[in-house]
Amino acid sequence: MTETAVGSAGVESAAQSKSQQAYAAVKARIIEGTYTPGYRLVLAKIAEDLGFSVVPVREAIRRLEAEGLVKFERNVGATVSGIDPTEYLYTMQTLSIVEGAATALSAPLIDSVAIARARAVNAEMRECLEHFDPVRFTALNQDFHSVLFEHCPNPHILDLVHRGWNRLASLRSSTFRFVPGRAQESVREHEALLQLIENAADADTIEKAARQHRAATLDAYLSTTT
Template sequence: MVAKEEPIVTEAPASVSKSERVYRTLRERIQEGQYTSGYRLVLDQIARELDVSPVPVREAVRRLEAEGLVTFTRNVGAEVRGVDVGQYTDAMQTLAWLEGAATGLAVTHLDGERLARARSLNEDMRDLLGDHFDPVRFTALNEQFHRVLCGACPNEHLLGLLRREWLHMSLVRRSSFAAMPGRPAVSVEEHDRILALVTSGAPPDDVERAVRDHKLRTMNEYLATRGRTSRA
C-alpha cells in the first residue's frame, strides 16, 4: 500500500509580525519608486494606513535606516534617502568587472535554453520602450538578463561575489533608468550585440569587454545626467 503523501504546510501570513509586515511594505514602495528620494515617512500616518501602532512602524524605519534606504534626523523625522553617487559609482564599477569576467567565463557553457531565455528577457525590455515606459520593471528585467548569462559561469566564488553586489546595487540604486530617457533603448541594442558575440563564437575576452563597457556606459550616462541636473 502506497503511503499517503503528507500535505505541505506553509507558514500562515498571520504569523508575520506587524513590524515585519510594515518593513516589507515600506521597502517595496521604496524599491518600486512609489516613495522617491526625499519622501517624508510620517510614522503616525503610516500606522493608520497599515492599521498598526506607531511602534512597529518605528522598528521598520530603523531597519530601513540600517540598510541605507532611509535617513532619520532628530526633530525632523524620517525620509527616503537619495542615491549616493559615490556608492552608485563604486557598485557599478565593481559590477562591470565582475559581470564582464563571469560572462566571459560562461561563454563556452551557455546552452540554447539560457540563450533563448536571455533573448526573451531582452525582447520584454524592448516591449517596454515607448510612452508607457516602466523603469522599475525595465531594471528588474535588465538584472535578470545579466543573471541568466552570468549564471553559466563555472566559478562559484565569482558568482557569490556577484550575488552580493547585485543585492548591494538593489539597495543603492533602485532604478536609475528613469533619469536617463535615452539609455534604455541603447541598452537593449547593446544586449543584442552581446548575444551576437556569444552566438558567433567570439573570443571570451571580446565578450567580457563588451559586457564591461556596456555596464560602464550606463554608469557614465547616469553620472552625466546627474551633473546636468545639478547645474540646471
C-alpha cells in the same frame, strides 16, 4: 518575472513577523514611488497605516537605512534617500564593478536555454523602445541580467547587485534620466554580451564588457550634465 522590488528578503512564505511585513511594505512603496525621495517617514503614521505598533516599523526603517534606501537622523526622523548626483555616481560605479564580477562568475554556468530566454527578454526591450515605455524597459533590463545571474556562484555579490538596483529604483533614475540614444545602445550591448557568453570568451573579457555596459549609462548621464 518583471517584479519591482528585488532582494533576498522577500522569500518567506507563512508566518512573517510584523517587522518583516513592515519592511516589505515600506520598501515596496519606496521602489514603486509612492514614497518619493525626500518623503518624510513618520513612524507613528506608518504604524497606524499598517495596523502595527511603532516598534516593528522602526526596525523595518532601520533595515532600510542599512540598505541605503532611507536616511535616519537622530531625534529628527527618517526620510527616503534623495536624488544626490554624487550618490548616483557612487552607486553606478559600484554596480558596474559588482555586476561585472557577477556576470563573469556566472558566465560559465549559463546554458543555451538561459541564453535563449535572455534573448527573448532583450527582444521585448527592443519593443519597449518603439512604444517608449521606460518603466517596463527598466524592469525588463533587470530581468535580462537576472537570467544571467540565475546560477551566480556567489550570493554575496548577487546581494550587492540587488541592493544597487533597489537604490537606483528609489532614485527613480531610470525614468527621468532616460537618455534616448543610450537605450538602443544598451540593447545592442546585451546581444554582444550574450555572444561573448555563448562563445565562452574568457572571464576577463566578459567582466570588462559587463562592467562597461553599466559604466556607459553612467557616462551618458555625466555627459548630459557637465
